[in-house]
Amino acid sequence: MNLQQSGLGVAITGSGSASPLTALDNEGLSKLVETSDEWIASRTGIRQRRLATPAESVTTIATQAAQGAIAMAGLTPMDLDLIILATSTADDLFGSASQIQAELGAQKAVAFDLTAACSGFVFGLVTAAQFIRTGTYQNILLIGADVLSRWVDWNDRRTCILFGDGAGAVILQANEHDRLLGFELRSDGTQNKCLNLAYQPEPKELVDGVTIGQGSFQPITMNGQEVYRFAIRRVPEVIEKALFRANLSVEDIDWLLLHQANQRILDAVGERLNIPSHKIISNLAKHGNTSAASIPLALDEEIRQGKIQSGDTIVTAGFGAGLTWGAAIFQWGR
Incomplete structure (x- = not known):
């Protein structure tokens, strides 16, 4: 779709980011699995990754990133109409966007999660634009945040060398000139099946003739x-x-x-x-x-x-x- 075809424009006016303080470099990773800094860096370009501690969460780092974006855009949390959190690792399966809304004090904002994995930010950008272009909302906070370390098998060197934790955010605002082209x-x-984080059900019989699947994500x-x-x-x-x-x-x-x-x-x-x-x-x-x-x-x-x-x-x-x-x-x- 060409976003210039209708009258209301979109501008991206603020950005923010946050990373956990703890870093695990390739040398440290080589103590967990058979690998080396040279092997990882030459094949991926990665030298280290930031990892959330038990005290950190998607909500905490996303809130920090959001605060940076809000400040850069010259807004306050009360100016926000909508918060979209793009994540695959929410702190709560029911969603974490509302927790971020509460942490920010953005009482006027609607908040919801969007899940599209590594495409989540781009999908969220397009989704947010539609609310602005229809005149529904004026100021939108879009956050991309993931704590993948929760779901990495740290004994699997095919995947554990790749993933880290972090958050980034932008502010989208209604604008006279359209900047989303x-x-x-x-x-x-x-x-x-090429890339997933799948739920694995285990059969559990509740009563005779009634069996459900109750398990965990792998x-x-x-x-x-x-x-x-x-x-x-x-x-x-x-x-x-x-x-x-x-x-x-x-x-x-x-x-x-x-x-x-x-x-x-x-x-x-x-x-x-x-x-x-x-x-x-x-x-x-x-x-x-x-x-x-x-x-x-x-x-x-x-x-x-x-x-x-x-x-x-x-x-x-x-x-x-x-x-x-x-x-x-x-x-x-x-």
Whole structure:
């Protein structure tokens, strides 16, 4: 969909991020599984990942990220109309967005969770835009936050080397000039088994003839080769479609901000689109794969370092479990 076709515009006016203080580097990880810093870094680009302590949660780090975004946008929590939390690791299966609303003191805001795994932030961005473009809400807080360390098998070196915890947030506001230029979203449930965090039921007989399934979620499983092939094939396609809808070309891109899954994926997508490496944002070395948090976390870091300037055109794409993938193109600021 081309978001410029209707009258109300969308601007992204604030960003914030938060990471747990505890870091586990590759050398430390090598004490858990047979691996090394050189092996992990050469294959993924990751040097360390931040891990939440038992006292930290999705709610605590998401609230911290949200406070940064609200302040940058020059708003107060009471100005918010809607809070969307993109997460796959909520503190409560019934949702954590309302807890964040309470922590912020945003009494006027509606709050709900959105689950689309590593594509969650992009899906949330598009969802939030619809509320603004229809005139329903004016100020929306979108958070991407995940604490994947809860669901990693720390004896499985195929997955434990990849994931970390973090949160990132942005403020979307109604704006005279439309800064969300185009998007494309996709899903393919036939490939769900490539990457999942599945519920495993155990039979439990309540009374004669009545048996239910009551169990727990199992650790993350992933077919890394399939996910890599999926990403380098589908992500360039979806970016090209979003560029077409926005009536832009690759040359118009100032920054390519992909979900931070693997440096090899970032490099391969950049090569396929002929985007030079200096335009590709990467913070994998410090954070690893933080799922729905990875895009807004990296965005906030670049903005606060002064690299991303107001008016810069950013192409962002998320991809992962579901399988889901999508791209959105926006200009930073009003």
